[in-house]
Amino acid sequence: MATTGMQLFGLVLSIMGWVGGFLVCTLPMWRVTAFIGNNIVTAQITWEGLWMNCIWQSTGEIQCKVYDSLLALPSDMKAARGLTVLALLICTLALTLGVLGVKCTECVGLPSLKARLARVSGVLFVIAGFLILVPVCWTAHSIIRDFYDPYVAAPHKRELGPALYLGWGGSALLLIGGSLLYAGSNPPGIPSSPTFSSGESSPRRAGGPAQVKGYV
Numbered sequence: 637m638a639t640t641g642m643q644l645f646g647l648v649l650s651i652m653g654w655v656g657g658f659l660v661c662t663l664p665m666w667r668v669t670a671f672i673g674n675n676i677v678t679a680q681i682t683w684e685g686l687w688m689n690c691i692w693q694s695t696g697e698i699q700c701k702v703y704d705s706l707l708a709l710p711s712d713m714k715a716a717r718g719l720t721v722l723a724l725l726i727c728t729l730a731l732t733l734g735v736l737g738v739k740c741t742e743c744v745g746l747p748s749l750k751a752r753l754a755r756v757s758g759v760l761f762v763i764a765g766f767l768i769l770v771p772v773c774w775t776a777h778s779i780i781r782d783f784y785d786p787y788v789a790a791p792h793k794r795e796l797g798p799a800l801y802l803g804w805g806g807s808a809l810l811l812i813g814g815s816l817l818y819a820g821s822n823p824p825g826i827p828s829s830p831t832f833s834s835g836e837s838s839p840r841r842a843g844g845p846a847q848v849k850g851y852v
Contacts, residue, residue: 768806
């Protein structure tokens with residue numbers, strides 16, 4: 637019963653991480669405008685994401701524009717696109733295997749096969765968590781590096797957007813959920829320690845104790 641609860645808890649955390657990864661991939665809030673020094677004018681704020689950039693006006697109007705060319709994007713943004721999309725596809729496959737493999741479902745009849753499917757699902761969720769974590773950390777590193785670079789002009793400096801924090805949280809949920817799902821899916825029928833029969837280890841001798849006779 638405890639392993640079933642661990643499986644379900646891990647699957648729920650993984651689903652939450654999957655939703656967070658989807659929001660990270662779609663939201664245009666990876667980079668936001670940085671206000672440095674005496675620059676307190678907030679008439680417009682620029683948001684930059686993987687697929688589009690948006691400008692928020694002080695009047696409440698938001699204008700978004702999809703990137704025209706994939707080849708014109710920087711290398712880190714191309715890699716972030718590929719890794720996040722790959723992570724979402726892996727999460728979809730992992731969720732399918734996880735639903736088939738948890739003990740509370742009856743989609744698969746063999747308990748050993750269900751345990752293997754659940755373990756594979758947990759491993760895939762962990763891999764997806766790493767795939768989301770890499771571009772988020774990479775982008776955060778480049779933003780911080782450019783922010784403290786004196787050769788980068790102030791209007792071109794950016795700050796960490798909300799999508800990056802959401803990415804860290806989503807990847808953590810995937811890593812924890814996948815680990816719990818894997819740990820709670822022990823294959824049945826495998827004894828934890830070797831067993832021994834209760835019989836005697838050596839047979840009894842057929843005859844009684846040997847008698848020693850003395851000779852003169």
